[in-house]
Amino acid sequence: MDRITAARVFITIAERTSLTSAAEALDMSRAMVTRYLAEMEHWAGTRLFHRSTRRISLTAAGEETLARCHDMLTLAEQVPIVGEELDGRLRGNLRVACAPSLAKATLTRAMAAFLDLHPQTGINLQVAYKTINL
Numbered sequence: 001m002d003r004i005t006a007a008r009v010f011i012t013i014a015e016r017t018s019l020t021s022a023a024e025a026l027d028m029s030r031a032m033v034t035r036y037l038a039e040m041e042h043w044a045g046t047r048l049f050h051r052s053t054r055r056i057s058l059t060a061a062g063e064e065t066l067a068r069c070h071d072m073l074t075l076a077e078q079v080p081i082v083g084e085e086l087d088g089r090l091r092g093n094l095r096v097a098c099a100p101s102l103a104k105a106t107l108t109r110a111m112a113a114f115l116d117l118h119p120q121t122g123i124n125l126q127v128a129y130k131t132i133n134l
Helices: 004-017 021-026 030-044 060-086 100-117
Strands: 050-051 054-059 092-098 121-127
Touching: 004 021, 004 030, 004 060, 004 100, 021 030, 030 060, 054 060, 092 100
Parallel strands: 092 121
Antiparallel strands: 050 054
8 A cells, every 4th residue: 555645544533533524535445544554553653543433533642643644645746846855957868760861861960969068968870871760
């Protein structure tokens, strides 16, 4: 099971103090919420909630796990931010296959301009009169 989703489920259960309420908030079945909680308890190696028929509350291990889950979700939410910082910069290799006349007439200047604009890229140019499977 996905630990990030399990952490979200665990946090929602702790905030709402109800498995049913957490299931509704997360748009999951109660059985799925119970499975995620069981998996969290398996990973933690201990029970995370005191349960009775009417009430659910965190154990001492549950409170510590709750803090760690908040930290984990904070880190998980920052991952797209790192990707956004790199947006706009092309990286990698561009493969181009063409006939010699096209390469000589047009592509040499275009490739030079492209490499000036995107220095983190490379170009693999294959010049031939035959069709090449890139």
